């Protein structure tokens with residue numbers, strides 16, 4: 625009754641009002657992990673913290689959500705992928721979302737010309753982590769040779785992981801995406817390009833998106849808690865601080881390296 629009145633009042637004022645606070649679905653505990661960027665050392669430490677957190681509580685295992693940009697820049701992208709895969713092999717529920725960096729890697733696998741753009745955002749350390757030497761001089765021939773070498777170096781499990789990335793995930797009033805959402809579109813009609821790379825007008829938007837958007841992509845000094853979004857990209861690659869946002873029936877907490 626009150627919820628309906630609030631929604632009607634909100635609609636009259638041109639606002640979307642969430643009368644129902646965000647809360648994970650029946651007993652779920654959500655662990656959202658920010659931009660890892662090749663820091664397997666930090667991810668390893670954070671998974672330990674998640675395990676300790678899980679050990680302290682009864683009930684089903686949590687859902688772990690990797691928010692994308694787990695590769696590039698840092699030195700150990702291959703090890704990051706192996707850690708994620710081993711997590712799944714343990715039977716954990718792990719949702720892995722696509723960031724703009726994974727998008728660039730996938731583009732390079734299809735088109736060697738994409739190496740130029742991927743290099744600019746820190747793709748070379750990812751090649752090196754797979755034992756592939758980036759070209760000393762980049763042209764069409766060396767890019768193609770590098771692409772072939774990289775394809776051969778990627779294991780089937782790595783390819784399956786990269787080919788199976790999700791663009792978004794939703795649970796109990798929380799909406800997870802790497803970069804954010806386009807405010808002008810409903811959550812179920814978002815475009816891939818916005819989900820993986822939007823900054824403005826998403827970051828400036830003060831009104832509700834319909835669900836609380838949990839995202840990374842734009843590094844912040846400390847986790848940003850807003851009424852309509854939570855940014856957990858604490859720039860792990862440069863700061864050494866990798867953040868996990870824990871959402872459960874009691875609210876939210878942070879685990880950090």
Ligand SMILES: [Mn+2]
Pocket residue numbers: 693723724725802803820840841842
């Ligand atoms: Mn990003």
